[in-house]
Amino acid sequence: MARRPLPRILSNGGAQLARSRELARTAADSATDVLQPLITIARGLRRLATAARRRWTDTPKDRRGALLFLVASVVLVVALMPYGPLLAAIALMAAAAWQGRDRTPPAPDGPDDAQTTRLTSLYEALVPYFSIPDDPDPLYVHGGSWQKAFPAYEFDDSGRFSHLVIRYPAYFTDGEAEARTRIEHLLTAKAGRSREYHYAWDEEANHLTVTVLAPLPADLAAQRFVTAPGETVLGFTDPTRVQRTLPLTHGEERRDVPPVVWRTGVRSTEPHLLALGQPGTGTSTLLRSIALQALHHGGDLVIVDGGGTGEYACLTGRDGVLAVECGLSGALASLEWAAQETERRLISLNRARQEGHPPPEDTRRPLWILLDRPSAFAHLAAAEERRDPQSLLQVPLRHGRAAQVTVVVADQLDCVDALGDAVRQHTRARVVLGPATADQLAAALGAPPHTTPVDQVPPGRGYARLGTGAVHRIQVPATPDPYDDATSDAHRQAVLALLPPRTTPADGEQVPDGPGGGPDPAADHAEPEPVPSDSATGPAGAVAVSPRPQAAGGAGTPPETCPEPSVPVSAKWEPQPQPQPDSAVPTLTKH
């Protein structure tokens, strides 16, 4: 079915709203400036009236007559004097202006004692890093003054730094990543490890600006995101690094949140994605979130789950989901079909181009291949002397972009050695979730983040980098498995609402229904059916790989443990330039 574009107000409504709010705020500020004298006099008159009323109530009743007589006499004298009423009005306005003045005490000029102690201790800690014995006029010296070293600082209500500008001597090697990292670690320790900091090095001015980052919202649930076809929201980030915002609902509330949007398709510069993380940090949740968005935009999905824990059962048999595979045979069959389908699309596209026709209809529907923990299959395939399913990703990874085929791989950080070369070289969009060392982040993303990772992070929190772009902090929207008992009801309903309807079964075919409308996990432990060899059958037509429920620990289910790495445990992964036009891709290579 043809899709109509979103109305303009929905596609860029967030930006318009933000602009209108900004205009309203500017207008209110200007009006307040112009009306400030009137506001002051009105406030003073109110204070004078309150004081007069208090005086009247405090006066004993037997003296009120005399007081009233005195006031009446003064009013009479003023009224009879030449220019008396005018002078009285001027005097009243002056008194009101004086009474109505802003009486908030001015902020103290310098830091208080506790703040001075913090600044002094930080200065002393930096001395060994920012001084050399031969410096005739050292900026940093033991017992020296911090005033010249810290030109700007701010503290929060708890007395900790919220913003700090640090000057450093020109001979400090701020171009070296190691030297910077040393300073950043020291500052993180001194300013409090429980928060995240952004470090901006100004190499021209020899200034380092440290800013405390507000925690990313961790309560955003899966929902329909206002995005165009070909755009996938990976998560949400800081407003400073992203211009665009998305309107999100959170219960009754509406918020505009800056997203990290990944673009796929023929014009994408990062057509495939690799998500890494420690176990339980939310990589499967990210894949589920991507799957729901892909289905919403009319994509076809092949899901291969090496974890074998049935986390994608909710997608089985849904419109657009071609297969959800947990066993090795099923994974091999599905990926073989996906590789053939990519080739078929390429041939068809090429033929159409040569004949001067537009791309054929059956090559336009996006095909998504989602692989969770392929490293588990690598181990199993080696044990059974069968083909590693990852080897079948070569064609989709290399040529998928032109054929609207997108590959998303998720695996554990410790199992990165088991990922094939093609996966490492062709996944230019990268996400790392959960705790990770600075080295692991730099190796996986191809560049270190400008913020320090914190020790305790909620699930779904991490970093994302699209190609050679900036490294973003990211929080993945909560998209839990709706069939998991631990999932809250609100989150379950949110995910269920996003699932497409079930595929109408072909004649005689049964799509099993389990509890809660889901598939029966015990219904199929058998090896999958052979894949039709005729790959020219488009996914939009007859389903190439018939939907089947998840195997839950059957003979073909891969082990849940991570396979032994094929190189020593100390093996290190580092970014390596590619010998291709897209050579800036962060690749992970063995040492």
Ligand SMILES: Nc1ncnc2c1ncn2[C@@H]1O[C@H](COP(=O)(O)OP(=O)(O)OP(=O)(O)O)[C@@H](O)[C@H]1O
């Ligand atoms: N973005 C998120 N927001 C809220 N909760 C999340 C988020 N991501 C994951 N979780 C929760 O964290 C737990 C682990 O998530 P998930 O299964 O996606 O992790 P994983 O990295 O795939 O781990 P494993 O490989 O062990 O399955 C689940 O309970 C899930 O609901």
